[in-house]
Amino acid sequence: MKQSASMPRTILAPILLGVLAVALWQLAVVVLEIKPFVLPSPVSIATEFSSSVSSVWTASLVTGANALIGLLIGAIVGIIAAIIATVLPLTDELSAPLVAAASVIPIVALAPVFYTMFGADKETARQLVAALAVFIPVYLNTLRGLRQARPVHRDLMRAYGASAWQSTRAVTLPGAVPFLFIGLRIASSLAVISALIGEYFGGPIGGLGKSITSAAASSNYSLAYAYVLGAILLGLVFYVVTLGLEKLVSPHRASVSTP
């Protein structure tokens, strides 16, 4: 109820702001006669986008597939690692410094190394970069969620004489789900960004990253921006799908808004 009442505000306001910003941008480019290699106008980007929509789509599929594979692998490994770290605290102690180190180094910096390891003609390096980038937030947030069990729930499971596995399944895992999704939401954007940036360091052509660099290299700036627009849309799709999945998995949190 509350949500739907504020819908016009929460949705309309950013749209209006966006339209206004685009209009100002167009005006600035025309009035100030900004050169296209500095900043193409939104109209020329839109024209380019619609005329080359099929190649943007193909490029998005390539980058999107890499991001998706990375997201799945990174998330699954992250969840399993978090469960192991919860069950065996020793693994957590041993791996904590490693995870801390991994969360500060920019994962994409590893891309050139991975290209030499797995071959520059394969997508593996990019998928691995995405998976590594995804792993960190999923692992850390899931771990936090798994340690969140409330004392009253723990007492309850003990009172029921529940086995360790039963209380993990009934209390610990479901309690960690909201935290897992916090991690996944961060990870979904990271997966796209990492897969795309990974393309800048080598590997086969065809993805959004390579397309952006080659369009820019051939001075086709509007086309480069059309691919950038494609990248933004791809990131949005990943984010929104993750959000939808969250609502699907824990519907009662959404149901607060239904009467």
Next chain:
Amino acid sequence: MSTETSAQGQPIASTHPAAVSVAGVSKVFAARKGADVTALEAVDLTIAPGEFVSLIGPSGCGKSTLLRLIADLDSPTSGSIEVFGKTARQARIDQAYGIAFQQAGLLPWRTVRANIELPLELHKVGKADRAARSSELLALVGLLDFADKYPDQLSGGMQQRVAIARSLAESPGLLLMDEPFGALDEMTRERMQTELVRICAETGAAVVFVTHSIPEAVFLSNRVVVMSPRPGRIRDVIAVDLGRAEGRDEGLREADSFFEAVVAVRESLHGEPAGASAVRGVDQR
């Protein structure tokens, strides 16, 4: 007693072993720097099957600790505890008791019905039997219309009723309750008390009930155990003779025998004749 068998199908109605038998129990919580807290010292208490016993006393006198020891959520430093003739640990594993805390402690991702069915599910009761039992319990606590709601859609009082229904799920012979009505308003509280008396009469369960309210303890109990703090001990056990549970209703709250029992408990709590200053932490309502 309701006709369907308890989840574990164990015979618990035998009159021979006491429902709860606490003998010479002490509990010391080890704190850092050797500043140990003696939460309970030399506590003896025997509770008969079907008996309703309240624990009352100032804050920190060890009421919750005693309840947790009976539930085997904690173990005593010395002394022994038996529940229906078994060790507390065995009784816990055999599901001899149901328990409700001050916090409802519902699982927010489960519906009201699924919350009530949780213990049954953990103990491998079949789906159809679970549904039948949970419907029965929902009707008992007047929440049939809310079966498919989630805890965050319920008021605090309703959540507490769900927690009580859950504690009754396996028709336990012993109910352990730690201030289950503490968060409820006075009206709901009195209604829940009446309901609890009825439920106990129907199921024949023994109850250990922790409360801060003297009238509540007197209204519900066969005996009121008055405890004193530092170290936690039993100061007095006051028998309340208000007739069998079936006869208790709202009218009782105005009866003379009720007030006499209230005065007796109050005097014992204060350790002096009534009228002296209130004991800290004890509700005088």
